Amino acid sequence: MSDNQNQLKPLIIDIGSSKFKLGWAGDDNPKIVVPSVYAYITDYLFESNVIEGLEDLFFEQSSDQYFYGNDALYYQNILNVHEFKKENNYSLFTKFFNYYYQQLNIAPENQFKQPIIVITPLFITDLEKSKLEQIFFQMNFPYILFLPESQAIMQSIQKTTGVIVNMGESNTHILSVFRGFTNIMARDVFPIAGKDLTNYLLNMILTKRTAVSGKNYYVDKWLAKEIKEKASLCVLEPENEIKHIKEGLTNYNQLINFPDGTNLDINYERFMLAEPLFNPRLIHMDYIGLPEAISKVIKSWDRENWEEIMENVVLSGGGSLIPGLKERLKVELKKYFSDKINNKINVIAPSGRESMAWIGASILHLRNQLTEEWKPNPEYKNEKGS
DSSP, X not given: OOHHHHTTSOEEEEEOSSEEEEEETTSSSOSEEEESEXXXXXXXXXXXSSOOOHHHHHSOOOSSSEEEHHHHHHTTTXXXXXXXXXXXXXXXXHHHHHHHHHTXXXXXXXXXXXXXXXXXXXXXXXXXXHHHHHHHHHTTOSEEEEEEHHHHHHHHTTOSSEEEEEEOSSOEEEEEEETTEXXXXXXXXXXXXXXXXXXXHHHHHXXXXXXXXXXXXXXXXXXXXXXXXXXXXXXXXXXXXXXHHHTTOOTTOEEEEOTTSXXXXXXXXXXXXXXXXXXXXGGTOOSOOHHHHHHHHHHTSOGGGHHHHHTOXXXXXXXXXXXXXXXXXXXXXXXXXXXXXXXXXXXXXXXXXXXXXXXXXXXXXXXXXXXXXXXXXXXXXOTTOO
């Protein structure tokens, strides 16, 4: 296929609350994966009426007044970093998308001619779809297709039956499919997601640092999130591991270096940060644990279907990357089913699960299985303006 034809393939977009993914349908992975954040060039963390010319001191000259993705996080200690998905800021999303669209290096004659595939989460309103449709049609893209996240995820593992536990930064969605059919009663929105675990870790770190040194430190959520992603673990028996640490076990010790030049050893915090998933009361949430929530979704189906469904408990999303989570969930899930069938429980944690929906959408395109209705842009104009 020529470069010109490649540049006319559909583009797949996953607008996550934590990561934005963009790339060509048919590829193995998205071309662009960046944080879904932005920062305004004069929106400082700390106000100053004395120092002038900070833009010249910290920032390169730019025609755009915003930083996007990793560029925004680079200035997280200087600027307030915003999340356009959380704010429903469609104006900023338009700028954000355009910025990364240009990084695809599409030839001028092929600009804005690609069909757009938007991966949609479990709960997306018609208003949100309408807003996105309006954005892409105003850019003059010819077609748009909204692809359910659940369909894309199941396609990526070539299954038609199972439970999807999609763990994102802002939401954890549990939904199930039986032989390609969904059940509106067999789903749940679990109230704990990546941001909650980050906050729990942040509180543990700040408490420990204050206790060790007697000083207060500045540690923001972005630094805590980075620590979580690099140091997190999930263990089968956390209370026993804490006991072993108190007895001198050093296997969990990890030195964390902070931007102010100080450092701190953490150990039990590495695996305790995952415990709110199993005991939400640790973060003052009155809700059942994740294993019980999954079991309830399975039990929403007829009893004769349980065994087939529980064979594919699929973990997806960036929040599912915690090492040991797969094994712990399998052990905990067995508590909610009889010994006769709990050996059927199989938790699947595929590689690349942080981009699972995107990959599934790409596979569907390759196999010509995108059966949803493509919506045409009624005002689409080709390069001649006709």
